[in-house]
Amino acid sequence: MAIITLSTDIGTSDFIIGAFKGQLLTSGATGSIVDITHQLSSSNFAEVAYICNNAFHFYPEETIHIIVTSLFEYEDGHFLIARFNKQYIICPDNGILTMITHQTPLEVYKYELSGPTERTTMTLLSQYAKAAAQLSRGRYPIQLAEKCTDFIERYPIRPTFGDDWIDGQIIFIDKFENVVVNISKEEFEACRKGRSFAITFGRNYASNQITRISENYSSASKDEYLANFNSAGLLELSIRGGNMAGLFGLQGFKEENQHVQQLLNSTQGGQKRNWFYQTIRIFFT
Structure with a gap:
């Protein structure tokens, strides 16, 4: 049974997270949906990486981690799906992937957005939900997106x-x-x-x-x-x-x-x- 985790900077004071879970279910996601946090920083990626990296270790193989932070920083018409440590990470192409992994994952895929050209939080999250649902049903990233190497990389500051x-x-x-x-x-x-x-x-x-x-x-x-x-x-x-x-x-x-x-x-x-x-x-x- 698939596990889908949610880590976002959206908060829980309005309808967005509840609606996002509804999108996941409507898209056919199977298994459990688990909240890690919805209080991520929108700018402090070192803090985001600290929280996500240390939480992800405790989840089983094939877990699908959705990370939403600084969603509109870049409007490139895509997001990333990565396979790392036998888990999946779905996140914006804004550098947060390598901040969390501390290295360049060998398998990174660029998922092109489709559907409405209007870019709102809910239209973007619907695309994340669609990709996560397909992964939860056993599809592989290569079936959903194109493998890529030209994504944004940032790395944690070191002592x-x-x-x-x-x-x-x-x-x-x-x-x-x-x-x-x-x-x-x-x-x-x-x-x-x-x-x-x-x-x-x-x-x-x-x-x-x-x-x-x-x-x-x-x-x-x-x-x-x-x-x-x-x-x-x-x-x-x-x-x-x-x-x-x-x-x-x-x-x-x-x-x-x-x-x-x-x-x-x-x-x-x-x-x-x-x-x-x-x-x-x-x-x-």
Whole structure:
């Protein structure tokens, strides 16, 4: 039985998601329709990739993942179907595919839009529903779309390393305002080499420091700054019973036209975007 997951930036305050599920059923989709989230960011693709990548791992082979974010960023008359890790991903051709996969999938197909020339959210989603329904009934992407290599690629920003330091970037802030940094446990330990360390954050690096890794929240006392590696294997900073991001003014993402400390330039489709991430620095001694 097929599983179709939905991850969108549409929200749930109006009729769109309910109508989209109706389109899937009307198109003949078989199996279960599962909501991952409808609160994706429309601009912070690193956050979208973090959520989707870490959720998709837990689904069985042949799951069909539909991702809708920044749907109208490019109007090229198509979307993508990819096969990756024995699952399917259906998404806009706006760079989100490779942000999630962290590599170029070997099988990517360009699904050309058909039907009404008017491009509204519901007319576009009806095409996603049609493709997903056909996949759920056992059809292959090559039967629905043309294999391609000329799609937009973007990749997550990576930490930078020195002999005695790592610079990581905040990629996600959860509802408790805990801060997730793009440094994995493996990267941390490889650079640490058994040494002492200080994780610094906020405007005052000298006083805002964490010098140990905790197993979980219960291992810290109330109001203590806490660092641990979360379920995704990434560094997470928090305060036991407090609000890390709000207290220190930490921000996960900004998109601006001015130069600030960290940027990832992406130029596709005649558009130039600067992506900025706030830095968390770790010193080793």
